[in-house]
Amino acid sequence: MVNIISQADTVELCYENVSGSCVKTSYSPGPRAILYAVLGFGAVLAVFGNLLVITAILHFKQLHTPTNFLIASLACADFLVGVTVMPFSTMRSMESCWYFGDSYCKFHTCFDTSFCFASLFHLCCISVDRYIAVTAPVSYPTKFTVSVSGICIVLSWFFLLFYLLTGANEEGIEELVVALTCVGGCRAPLNQNWVLLCFLLFFLPTVAIVFIYDKIFLVAKHQARKIESTAGQVQSSSESYRERVAKRERKAAKPLGTAVAAFLLSWLPYIIDAVIDAYMNFITPPYAYEILVWCVYYNSTIKLIVSGKVLRSDSSTTNLFLEEAD
Template sequence: VQYCFENINGSCYKTPWSSGIRITSYVVLGFLTILTLGGNLMVMISIAYFKQLHSPTNFLIASLACADFCLGLTVLPFSSIRSVETCWYFGETFCRFHSCLDASFCYSSIFHLCFISVDRYVAVTDPLIYPIKFTVPVSGIFIAIAWTFSLVYSFSVIFIGANDKGIQELVNALSCVGSCQLVFNKTWVVVSSLLYFIPFFTMIALYSKIFAVAKRQARMIEIMSNKTQSSDNYSDRVGRRERKAAKTLGIAVIAFLVCWSPFFISVIIDAFLNFITPPLVFDMIVWFTYSNSAINPLIYSLFYPWFRKAMKVIVSCKMFWLDCSTMNLF
């Protein structure tokens, strides 16, 4: 039996992984961390540098990238060590602070995704007055709400210990020196889950309406421009348009659902069934959730040609000796 701290009574047990498993785990988790940092940093630099990208929608995307970048910079490195070593070596106070940052950036990412869906809904369903409704100040209000609420909620609940009130006996039974596992009582589990499910169902509803409008517009365009074509060719073209719209609009919702749902389902089950999820399984679920921060740049940026063009300029370092900030990216 190995302990996290050999000379301290009440130390947690340490899982003795083989060298091959530890090295492989560090490589995989390190790659995910670097992908999260690099992808989101590229998004932030692109939108901040190129003036043509200064729009309300892109400011939301840049703020989303900032939340995911902060998660990769301040949370994932310490979580990687905890996962591979199966011990927390950074103290109880920093454990609380680390958990607060973790929750803050994750909830901020969720709210940004929800606000982006609101932005896209207004743009598609009401394109004529969209520039009047969704301005830079409105985008700034959404960004401020996402950041302020996430930070205030996370620090007020976790850092002061409100999350484990009423279950002190269970906390004492599960706690040991070298552990950094937060336990939530049923009340805060329900509240935290609602902060996930409400944005999720909002995104589902909005993207469903967006898809319906896009499908209707695709049919109208085909009818107006291809009246002389055969009905078979017309049906094929409309079908391709609808599938493309479904893929583009649904990929964000699917990624969000796949990455986040297992975590909140596990948390709810643990709260009401006395934490039956094995630690290793729960840790894998947490990292699966973290992967959404690495996927976000691919979904909201790499699918846009302007981002690929901006990335080539940044990677080639042309921005340092040429005035590329006003170049045409579209």
């Protein structure tokens, strides 16, 4: 950080001649352009990549399935992160200043938290959908219907309404908020009750996702062994049975493990830091906080690029969680 921030003799402020103005971060031209490009690329990919998914699913009737409705709703949450959060956070992260007014600062904080959690809850619902599809393929169409998918979508978006109706995230820490606030800043500390709530809202779906994907992996291993056992009885092969089973197991584990690992790497550092901050009077440096926040933001784009399929012409219909059999 020291190497890329220019060492100016005078301190730049977000609002000159304004008492209590935030200090503006000054970067040298090269690192500044690179950082803007990296953050801007994430926002553009989140917007247009997820818009492509939404458009494809809504336009083509053959894609109107319960699973795809869930994926479209998930893409909508990630699209809204790209539209209402990431561009403004880019400016805040780069300039250390907020130029969009106090009112939108509050909305930005609300959208930031709500849309990211909506994305998390959608992932949990989709994991349940995939588990039913793998373990009960015959009865799956009657178990996970459009109505069930709709209920999952409504529940996934409930946190947004809950956040808007309560909005008591700063209750009890007003003096600390004032001490941390400067003119031209937009960082909303959460009190301990809200942090505990956010931790539970993260922890419970995460445990469910990991548990369900573990079960899916076990089922995939069992099915792989069964398929190879059947195939081994009717044809010979130069590979041993154990080698062929191991290959199928690795193929089944790869997309599941990648999806879960990417999700945990995006979310876990931020959640841990939020808990520590709430109980340690917000000791995290601003630049470290911004890095953790952007890790969560990039979770809204990583689902499209984690498998390397986003640049394919059929990426709009790509299954984000399970590979299709060859």
